[in-house]
Amino acid sequence: MPLTTTQSRPVQLPTLVLCLVAAAVIWLLNALNKNNYTVSVQYPIEFVYNQKLYVPTTPLPKTIGVSITGNGWKLFRKSWLPFRSQPIRYPVANPLQTKFINTASLAAALTDHAKDVRVNFVAGDTLTLNFDRLAAQEVPIIVDSAGIDLADRMVVSSFINVSPRTIRFEGPARLLRAMPDTIKVKIPARRLALSYDEELRLPIPRHPLIRASADQVTVSFEVAELLQPLPLPPAPQPEKPAKTTKAVKAKKSAKAKSVRKK
CATH class of the missing domain: 2.170.120 (RNA Polymerase Alpha Subunit; Chain A, domain 2)
Incomplete structure (x- = not known):
């Protein structure tokens, strides 16, 4: 009768992993x-x-x-x-x-x-x-009209419209005290020859604790060609020299003599 040898079954990896996971879960539940x-x-x-x-x-x-x-x-x-x-x-x-x-x-x-x-x-x-009192401040917005760069013989021929005209800031009172009194907007265009209507970013201080009611402003105005040169202001007239004291006295003396003769 021939001898038979029994072969060991190989261990399957998924089964081993499942056993380890089950053991870990049971240990965790007991520990909790x-x-x-x-x-x-x-x-x-x-x-x-x-x-x-x-x-x-x-x-x-x-x-x-x-x-x-x-x-x-x-x-x-x-x-x-x-x-x-x-x-x-x-x-x-x-x-x-x-x-x-x-x-x-x-x-x-x-x-x-x-x-x-x-x-x-x-x-x-x-x-x-750290707390501070919550405050609010209204600041007017103006346009730097003197800094508008116009083409030759062109002038601003209308009122400069700004919308909004004011901006509202809210934040800590200590920070608002350092805000400017006015916000001045500069026109970035160069050699303007046509009417202007653009949205511009406001040059306002940025701070995470300060909220602003707007961060852009709309500026519009009309530009026209100057057909005639602007009249020059009149030249100042030279002042007449003041009469000397001696001339005044001589005039008074002559007038006095004429009165005596009469």
């Missing part, structure tokens, strides 16, 4: 069911203040670093889906006087807000806040 895990998460925060009266001069943080302890499932949800959590609302009653937020008071507010986990501390000692 345990308590007393501690992680650091970025928790969403919303600062509440009167936006019609005040404006932050430095960007407000949208999240804060928080150390929390709790069940694995809850920490997993807050670690991977932090922005699905309801943000904590932190009121700022006096923005001009409030320069920072104490992290201890913020941690206490978070403890009341996130009751499913324990808040250990808020990362950092303070959160700096």
